[in-house]
Amino acid sequence: MKQIFDGNRPLAEASALPSSTYLSSEYYDKELKQVFGKEWHWACRTEQINQPGQWITTQIGNESIVVSRDSEGILRAFSNVCRHRAAKVCRVSQGQSTRLRCQYHGWTYDLAGHLKTAPEFQGVSHFNCEQHSLPSFQVEELGPWLFVCLASEAPNFLAQWKPFLEQSESFQIDQMKFVKRVEYPLNCNWKIFVDNYLDGGYHINTLHPDLAGLIPYSDYRSEIFEKSSLQTAPLKSNLQKESAKVRKGTAQYWWLYPNLMINLYEGVMDLNLVIPEGPNNCRVVFDFYFKDISDLNQPQIEQSLKIAHQIQMEDQGICEEVQEGLQSAFYTSGRFSVLREQTAYHFHQLLAREAGLFE
Ligand code: FES
Numbered sequence: 001m002k003q004i005f006d007g008n009r010p011l012a013e014a015s016a017l018p019s020s021t022y023l024s025s026e027y028y029d030k031e032l033k034q035v036f037g038k039e040w041h042w043a044c045r046t047e048q049i050n051q052p053g054q055w056i057t058t059q060i061g062n063e064s065i066v067v068s069r070d071s072e073g074i075l076r077a078f079s080n081v082c083r084h085r086a087a088k089v090c091r092v093s094q095g096q097s098t099r100l101r102c103q104y105h106g107w108t109y110d111l112a113g114h115l116k117t118a119p120e121f122q123g124v125s126h127f128n129c130e131q132h133s134l135p136s137f138q139v140e141e142l143g144p145w146l147f148v149c150l151a152s153e154a155p156n157f158l159a160q161w162k163p164f165l166e167q168s169e170s171f172q173i174d175q176m177k178f179v180k181r182v183e184y185p186l187n188c189n190w191k192i193f194v195d196n197y198l199d200g201g202y203h204i205n206t207l208h209p210d211l212a213g214l215i216p217y218s219d220y221r222s223e224i225f226e227k228s229s230l231q232t233a234p235l236k237s238n239l240q241k242e243s244a245k246v247r248k249g250t251a252q253y254w255w256l257y258p259n260l261m262i263n264l265y266e267g268v269m270d271l272n273l274v275i276p277e278g279p280n281n282c283r284v285v286f287d288f289y290f291k292d293i294s295d296l297n298q299p300q301i302e303q304s305l306k307i308a309h310q311i312q313m314e315d316q317g318i319c320e321e322v323q324e325g326l327q328s329a330f331y332t333s334g335r336f337s338v339l340r341e342q343t344a345y346h347f348h349q350l351l352a353r354e355a356g357l358f359e
């Protein structure tokens with residue numbers, strides 16, 4: 001066995017995770033099982049399932065999940081894989097019903113995932129519906145969102161969110177209103193998008209012309225917590241750029257291990273979720289929230305979405321280029337900037353601790 005990463009080195013002596021961890025399907029499978037199978041994951045907005053009987057489907061790694069509010073109003077999460085022959089119980093992204101009926105042979109489940117009927121199963125030995133409930137998972141609510149953990153022993157949810165809750169209070173996220181979701185399929189490993197987010201602003205002046213000068217780097221700060229990190233940037237308000245009109249105040253860029261990012265500005269919040277879809281592919285979901293959604297603020301909202309799309313195009317281009325570069329026989333791993341990239345190293349350390357350091 002060969003050690004592929006040393007997460008015990010100080011940042012000044014460290015190297016990043018090697019390219020094999022961005023390319024190999026073995027490492028990818030380990031991540032799904034040992035990281036995505038164990039950690040808390042963002043599932044949906046609470047308002048999507050406010051009413052009894054409402055449900056949504058989502059994907060965590062390879063697992064299709066249903067999150068519902070049952071007839072008693074209790075939040076539930078369970079596997080979306082039918083206990084009969086493994087078809088999907090719910091085939092669309094959301095709905096409202098009293099029962100969930102598998103389209104294949106018609107088994108029906110209640111909104112808590114309990115099997116209620118299995119047609120034409122008379123005479124089947126040792127079969128009872130109670131033993132064929134859909135496996136259930138833990139659900140937690142935080143602010144406007146719901147989170148699910150697939151592991152029976154889930155990590156401490158509030159411990160992970162404590163720094164965020166303490167430091168983001170002034171942004172009043174409970175007053176932000178969801179406006180729009182935009183999804184981007186990317187031809188790169190999910191970690192490349194996270195690395196790009198966690199480089200402490202290192203790429204902003206070079207890759208994003210519209211943001212150049214907006215963030216004074218002497219005031220850029222990174223803070224590392226156990227399973228999250230925060231990058232803080234006071235934005236220049238006197239800059240004659242479109243970006244400065246819609247990105248105001250001191251920005252907070254939060255990363256929650258492993259794949260959730262929350263960007264906070266004055267009156268604006270966007271949440272980025274990176275969903276792995278194989279070693280060479282991922283999907284990035286952007287949910288945009290604004291405090292003021294009045295007609296008067298529509299031009300600012302439009303402008304803000306336009307800028308976010310432009311930035312995403314630039315980030316996406318470089319992420320896909322990096323995926324190609326990592327396939328080079330002449331590149332294995334790179335070093336970190338001590339001034340900028342401590343948050344990226346922290347991500348690699350957490351990941352290596354769970355997904356393994358050896359191959
Ligand atoms: S697979 Fe669902 S009823 Fe057969």
Ligand SMILES: [Fe+2]
Binds near residue numbers: 196208
């Ligand atoms: Fe970027």
